[in-house]
Amino acid sequence: MGLLAGASVSLIATGPVLAANARSLLEAAFNNWRADSSHAVTEMKIKRSGDTRNLTMESWTQGEDKALVRFTAPARDAGNATLQLGNSTYVFNPKLNQVIKLPASAMTQSWMGSDFSYNDLSRSQKVVDDYTHTLIGTSSNGGKTVNIIESIPKRGKPIVWGKQVISVRSDGVLTKVEYFDQLGVRVRVMTADKIGTLGGRPYPIVMTMKTDAKPGQYTRITTKSAEFNISIPGYVFTQSNLQNPR
Amino acid sequence: MSNLKTFTPLAWRNLWRNPRRTVITLIVVSVGLWSILFFNSFINAWGESGKEAVLKLLIGQGQIHAVGYMDDPSIDRLMSPPGEPLVSALNAPEIEAWATRLQLPGVVVSEYKTLPVNVVGVDPEAERLLSSIPDKVVEGRYLKGVEDDGVVLGLHIAERLKTGLGRRVILMSQSTDGSLSEQSFDVVGLFDADKATEDFYAFTGRRAAQNFVGLNDEIAQIVFTIPEVDMLDPIIADLAATAPDLDVRSWKQISLFLATTDTFMQSFIYIWLGVVFSLMAIGIVNTQLMAVFERTHEFGQLRALGMKPRQVLVLVALESTFLIGFGVLIGIVLAAGTIWTLTDGVDLSAFAEGLEMAQAGQILYPEYDIPGFVVLSLIIWVLGILVALWPARRASKLSPVEAMRHAT
Numbered sequence: 097m098g099l100l101a102g103a104s105v106s107l108i109a110t111g112p113v114l115a116a117n118a119r120s121l122l123e124a125a126f127n128n129w130r131a132d133s134s135h136a137v138t139e140m141k142i143k144r145s146g147d148t149r150n151l152t153m154e155s156w157t158q159g160e161d162k163a164l165v166r167f168t169a170p171a172r173d174a175g176n177a178t179l180q181l182g183n184s185t186y187v188f189n190p191k192l193n194q195v196i197k198l199p200a201s202a203m204t205q206s207w208m209g210s211d212f213s214y215n216d217l218s219r220s221q222k223v224v225d226d227y228t229h230t231l232i233g234t235s236s237n238g239g240k241t242v243n244i245i246e247s248i249p250k251r252g253k254p255i256v257w258g259k260q261v262i263s264v265r266s267d268g269v270l271t272k273v274e275y276f277d278q279l280g281v282r283v284r285v286m287t288a289d290k291i292g293t294l295g296g297r298p299y300p301i302v303m304t305m306k307t308d309a310k311p312g313q314y315t316r317i318t319t320k321s322a323e324f325n326i327s328i329p330g331y332v333f334t335q336s337n338l339q340n341p342r
Numbered sequence: 343m344s345n346l347k348t349f350t351p352l353a354w355r356n357l358w359r360n361p362r363r364t365v366i367t368l369i370v371v372s373v374g375l376w377s378i379l380f381f382n383s384f385i386n387a388w389g390e391s392g393k394e395a396v397l398k399l400l401i402g403q404g405q406i407h408a409v410g411y412m413d414d415p416s417i418d419r420l421m422s423p424p425g426e427p428l429v430s431a432l433n434a435p436e437i438e439a440w441a442t443r444l445q446l447p448g449v450v451v452s453e454y455k456t457l458p459v460n461v462v463g464v465d466p467e468a469e470r471l472l473s474s475i476p477d478k479v480v481e482g483r484y485l486k487g488v489e490d491d492g493v494v495l496g497l498h499i500a501e502r503l504k505t506g507l508g509r510r511v512i513l514m515s516q517s518t519d520g521s522l523s524e525q526s527f528d529v530v531g532l533f534d535a536d537k538a539t540e541d542f543y544a545f546t547g548r549r550a551a552q553n554f555v556g557l558n559d560e561i562a563q564i565v566f567t568i569p570e571v572d573m574l575d576p577i578i579a580d581l582a583a584t585a586p587d588l589d590v591r592s593w594k595q596i597s598l599f600l601a602t603t604d605t606f607m608q609s610f611i612y613i614w615l616g617v618v619f620s621l622m623a624i625g626i627v628n629t630q631l632m633a634v635f636e637r638t639h640e641f642g643q644l645r646a647l648g649m650k651p652r653q654v655l656v657l658v659a660l661e662s663t664f665l666i667g668f669g670v671l672i673g674i675v676l677a678a679g680t681i682w683t684l685t686d687g688v689d690l691s692a693f694a695e696g697l698e699m700a701q702a703g704q705i706l707y708p709e710y711d712i713p714g715f716v717v718l719s720l721i722i723w724v725l726g727i728l729v730a731l732w733p734a735r736r737a738s739k740l741s742p743v744e745a746m747r748h749a750t
Binding site: 183200201202204205252253254255256257258275277278279283309 | 448449451452453454456458504505509510511512514521522524525526
């Protein structure tokens with residue numbers, strides 16, 4: 097929580113107006129994060145006790161439901177790729193030379209051995225739609241106001257979390273996402289450790305995901321370069337491109 | 343065979359000329375047979391208790407499925423709920439209870455873990471009459487009705503999921519249109535059975551399970567129990583005739599593992615018999631050979647007095663027959679006595695953890711198995727006499743002159 101240290105947190109009385117406000121704040125943040133389309137080069141550092149892996153990947157997204165991630169380094173992992181098309185997720189492994197459609201039940205499993213699950217690759221819109229959002233406080237970060245939003249799953253929605261607490265900076269950057277179990281114990285937390293400007297917009301350049309039950313382990317994602325709202329040819333999001341990149 | 347009249351008392355008296363040797367052989371035979379008979383009863387009790395416990399859990403004595411379901415238990419191979427005349431057949435007095443179930447392969451998701459599980463939609467009222475699961479709920483409650491959309495999980499899987507009573511889990515399964523259904527269910531109860539069952543099944547109301555995957559009233563199986571186990575085959579045949587387009591099976595065709603274990607348990611006693619008898623044979627042959635060797639001078643005299651080799655053989659064989667027969671009797675008495683002291687049951691709860699894996703109940707009730715007693719005792723007696731023929735043959739082969747020269 098380094099960046100938030102010394103931040104002042106003040107509680108604000110909540111009401112229906114603020115609830116609607118909280119939702120639109122979140123929606124704006126997710127739109128800012130994903131944009132209509134994007135192309136980025138990212139490094140992922142997976143820290144495990146006594147072992148650290150550094151991977152480099154290139155990713156493309158289009159709207160809410162299309163995403164392709166391809167690993168380019170190290171040589172051992174290069175060529176591994178994940179494609180999301182709506183609710184379907186395909187994984188290509190060059191060693192097997194085969195595309196596998198992931199069963200939905202595997203979506204909660206770890207992605208490439210990181211602290212992220214396949215579900216974390218998308219689903220942002222679900223957070224906006226399936227939860228009830230309440231503004232529970234504010235703090236500041238880098239001279240800007242940060243709104244702290246508590247998101248509780250709507251009754252009957254298939255969501256295991258007890259709640260999420262999401263911090264959004266006034267310029268639309270997600271600074272922190274905390275996941276709590278149904279007893280109120282925090283399970284994992286994602287923080288934006290460095291916020292800068294990328295592709296002409298404020299962006300969390302370094303993000304870290306930690307699982308509370310596994311101290312000393314984390315996954316850190318550093319975005320090296322990114323372009324937003326560009327036109328991406330349709331063939332990018334196809335299974336054939338997943339297997340044989342053009 | 344007027345010889346027998348002479349030989350019988352002779353053989354009997356010969357036995358007690360060397361009481362120590364006779365007693366040793368008696369002990370060998372009686373303890374050996376005792377172990378065989380007792381093991382037989384014990385293994386039967388073990389097999390029965392394990393079988394009962396497993397069948398009572400979920401399998402029942404028989405099940406009815408749509409054809410093909412057993413090979414591919416998917417949502418495409420369900421059946422309609424039973425209509426006439428099947429319902430009448432199931433309501434017949436020789437069937438104790440029956441219930442319909444829907445079973446869906448799926449996964450259960452908590453905040454911490456995703457695990458495979460079989461979602462079983464049950465009719466709680468009917469289930470209480472034939473399954474022990476409702477009574478095994480140790481926390482919370484069992485389901486209230488077919489509409490109950492709570493879920494009852496096993497203790498072990500709940501622990502692995504780090505979830506608990508009153509919390510919600512997500513169940514996922516394939517729905518009728520091939521897509522994935524996911525729905526949140528509240529954990530209303532936890533049951534305590536063996537770990538495999540706890541990990542394998544999650545229970546909810548049948549109607550709730552049907553709604554979950556978009557079914558109307560289709561079910562996966564009808565389970566039934568019967569009071570008279572011997573009547574199983576005719577009942578299965580009757581039901582199969584009543585519902586020719588369905589797949590009616592007894593538990594033996596459903597749980598092959600259990601059926602195989604059952605058969606193995608029954609044949610195991612003969613493996614044990616073989617092992618014990620090999621040891622007994624060594625004991626019998628050894629002491630009898632020694633006896634023949636020590637009595638060489640005596641056999642020489644008998645031959646010199648005009649006894650034929652065959653008569654010597656009969657005499658010695660007769661001695662073995664009495665000796666082993668007597669040992670067998672003692673063995674039967676010992677075994678019967680041991681079982682009698684255990685008719686209140688053998689409490690194995692101290693080993694409950696290990697037994698859970700062996701699928702046996704915690705208290706075993708050994709019973710007298712009269713046919714088993716007779717058959718096993720006869721086998722030992724006959725085999726004992728057969729091996730004792732070797733020393734007898736040696737005695738008969740002695741040359742009188744050489745034998746008499748042999749110092750005793």
